[in-house]
Amino acid sequence: RKEVEQDPGPFNVPEGATVAFNCTYSNSASQSFFWYRQDCRKEPKLLMSVYSSGNEDGRFTAQLNRASQYISLLIRDSKLSDSATYLCGIQEGSGNTGKLIFGQGTTLQVKP
Amino acid sequence: NAGVMQNPRHLVRRRGQEARLRCSPMKGHSHVYWYRQLPEEGLKFMVYLQKENIIDESGMPKERFSAEFPKEGPSILRIQQVVRGDSAAYFCASSKAGGPYYEQYFGPGTRLTVT
Numbered sequence: 071r072k073e074v075e076q077d078p079g080p081f082n083v084p085e086g087a088t089v090a091f092n093c094t095y096s097n098s099a100s101q102s103f104f105w106y107r108q109d110c111r112k113e114p115k116l117l118m119s120v121y122s123s124g125n126e127d128g129r130f131t132a133q134l135n136r137a138s139q140y141i142s143l144l145i146r147d148s149k150l151s152d153s154a155t156y157l158c159g160i161q162e163g164s165g166n167t168g169k170l171i172f173g174q175g176t177t178l179q180v181k182p
Numbered sequence: 183n184a185g186v187m188q189n190p191r192h193l194v195r196r197r198g199q200e201a202r203l204r205c206s207p208m209k210g211h212s213h214v215y216w217y218r219q220l221p222e223e224g225l226k227f228m229v230y231l232q233k234e235n236i237i238d239e240s241g242m243p244k245e246r247f248s249a250e251f252p253k254e255g256p257s258i259l260r261i262q263q264v265v266r267g268d269s270a271a272y273f274c275a276s277s278k279a280g281g282p283y284y285e286q287y288f289g290p291g292t293r294l295t296v297t
Contacts, residue, residue, distance in 0.1 A: 102283050113273055113288040114225065157225065161283075167238040168280050169215065169227040 071096050074160050076173035084181050087148045091176045093158030094140040102161035103141045105132055107154045108175065114157055117143075148180045184209040186276050186289035187256075194295045201261040201268070203292045207276030214257045215275040215286060216249060225273065230280070231257055237280065264296045 075094045083089045095103075103120035118125050120132040120141045131144040145152055155177050159170035187206040195201050207214050216228040230238040231251035242249070246264075251257040261268055271293050275286040 104285065106288075111271075111293075113290050116285055116287060119285060159225075159286075167230050168213070168277065168284060168286070169230055169238060169241070170217075170225075170275075170286060171227065172217075172225040174224045 072173075073097060073171050074158060074173040076156075076158060076176045078174055078176060080177040080179050082179045082181060083148055085148055085150060087180075088144065088146045089148055089178065090142055090144045091156055091178075092140050092142050093160075093173050093176075094138075095160045095171075096139070097160075097162050098136075098139060100139075100160045100162050103132075103134055104159040104161075104170070105130075105141075105143050106157040106159055106172075108157055109154050114159075117156070145178075148178075150180050150182060153178055153180045186211075186274055186287055188272075188274050188289035188292050190292060191290060192293050192295070194297060195264045196297055197265055198263050201264050201294055203259040203261075203272050203274075203294070204256040205259070205274030205276075205289060206256040207274075208287055211276035211278050211287075213277045213280045213284070214251055215277070216257075216259050217273045217275065217288075219271045219273065219291075221270070228259070232280065261294075264294070266296050269294055269296045 105117040106114035108114045125132045129146045133142045155175040157175045158173045227241040229249045246262045271291045273291045274289045277284040
């Protein structure tokens with residue numbers, strides 16, 4: 071089993087739709103969770119950190135489910151500009167130096 | 183520009199040559215991470231450095247790859263005797279401190295092509 075798994079998609083949705091992605095992780099000692107957005111041939115850009123209590127930033131909501139070992143990203147009112155690959159990054163537990171373990175990414179295509 | 187800086191942005195090397203990739207962390211950051219993204223693959227951790235120290239090199243290939251972060255100047259990822267399989271995008275990230283919880287910000291990357 072991979073350490074961090076994402077459904078690669080693509081998720082094809084119309085503008086205005088709500089879409090959600092999940093990211094599962096295998097190490098129960100994982101401590102920190104992040105969502106990044108990566109456009110084609112560009113660097114990953116930090117979208118948001120994921121806190122135990124959840125995190126919301128405008129149209130984006132991130133949740134953490136420790137019991138089932140996954141994080142989620144919800145995008146409301148999708149825009150054409152949301153089309154990108156969404157990467158989850160996980161930092162593991164004790165002794166960890168902070169290195170991020172990434173999933174393969176989920177591709178989102180928002181259509182007019 | 184206070185962001186993470188990497189150069190060169192594109193680098194072409196023939197098989198057997200050396201590649202040197204440079205990274206200057208974001209202002210106020212002293213922790214540097216290198217990641218590699220192979221075509222059609224995910225982003226993989228390579229090495230984590232602080233000034234004059236390699237903290238975690240668990241993701242570095244055993245041979246030909248080395249990294250440093252000197253007291254003065256940028257962090258350098260060095261690949262000796264490059265092979266076609268080294269063709270990839272190499273991203274540097276920086277954080278304010280090390281360990282979990284600290285957010286990492288990525289530079290624009292260096293795209294290495296080995297011919």
